[in-house]
Amino acid sequence: MKSCLYECHVMHARFAPRAHRFVYRIFLFAIDLDELSDIDQRLRLFSVERRNLYSFRDRDYLPTEAAAGAALKQRVLDHMAKAGIATAGMRVLLVTLPRVAGYLFNPVSFYFCLSADGTPVAAMPEVTNTFKEMKPFLLGPQTLQPDGSFHLRVPKHFYVSPFSDVDVAFDFQLRLPTDRLSIQIDDYVGGERTLTSTLSGRQRPLTDGRLAWLSLAYPFITLKIIFLIHWQAFRLYLKSVPWFRKADRPGDQRGLYRPHASLLQPKPSDV
Numbered sequence: 001m002k003s004c005l006y007e008c009h010v011m012h013a014r015f016a017p018r019a020h021r022f023v024y025r026i027f028l029f030a031i032d033l034d035e036l037s038d039i040d041q042r043l044r045l046f047s048v049e050r051r052n053l054y055s056f057r058d059r060d061y062l063p064t065e066a067a068a069g070a071a072l073k074q075r076v077l078d079h080m081a082k083a084g085i086a087t088a089g090m091r092v093l094l095v096t097l098p099r100v101a102g103y104l105f106n107p108v109s110f111y112f113c114l115s116a117d118g119t120p121v122a123a124m125p126e127v128t129n130t131f132k133e134m135k136p137f138l139l140g141p142q143t144l145q146p147d148g149s150f151h152l153r154v155p156k157h158f159y160v161s162p163f164s165d166v167d168v169a170f171d172f173q174l175r176l177p178t179d180r181l182s183i184q185i186d187d188y189v190g191g192e193r194t195l196t197s198t199l200s201g202r203q204r205p206l207t208d209g210r211l212a213w214l215s216l217a218y219p220f221i222t223l224k225i226i227f228l229i230h231w232q233a234f235r236l237y238l239k240s241v242p243w244f245r246k247a248d249r250p251g252d253q254r255g256l257y258r259p260h261a262s263l264l265q266p267k268p269s270d271v
Helices: 033-042 072-082 208-217 221-238
Strands: 004-014 020-032 046-048 054-056 091-096 108-114 120-128 134-136 149-155 169-175 180-189 192-204
Touching (some): 072 091, 120 149
Parallel strands (some): 046 054
Antiparallel strands (some): 004 192, 091 108, 120 134, 149 169, 180 192
């Protein structure tokens, strides 16, 4: 089975306008979407479209304009095909945290798309904010580097944090997960790097025993993530870091799904 777990360190370091840094530990699933039914049958602590300690719900990911009822992998392939990427025989590996005891909060999930022989073809971070808006960023074959990683700098046009304006550029550096997970996302204002976020981890087997151990080591993990987001936001507020209201620039928040009422957009606009 190609699916696995990653036990990870998450690090955020802000450089401007105030220095601020923190590190915490989590774990993530790496799910080959072709193996979902096998994982559902093999594991007692993980279910697909059913309640369990860990549950995967197709509707939690990539709500594109694909045909109603299309499975997640097909929606990902359709998204790639619209960008002119050949998808025949493609495998899709999703790095994510599914629902935990029915509760979902995923700041970012990552799709890694590979050809049938395992060659990396594309990657796609799927960023979600606390308003439950979602935006995918496609890193196609042209972003593939000689070392096998994907690199792209692009204006985010998305409200992720009240301490970051919507036209800040995201700089993605994504390595294909192997025995190690290595991801870096930086924020740039013009040519200045103002924030770096890294996700690094070691591969672990996807078994009931490992899931039980990680559940004890990282209890209430989704609640921990959302608590830390608000706690660090409070610390930034105390440091007088400038903040931005979501409603101030609705026209500059583009290409997203599940738009908040403040945007008054029934469908995602073009990037």
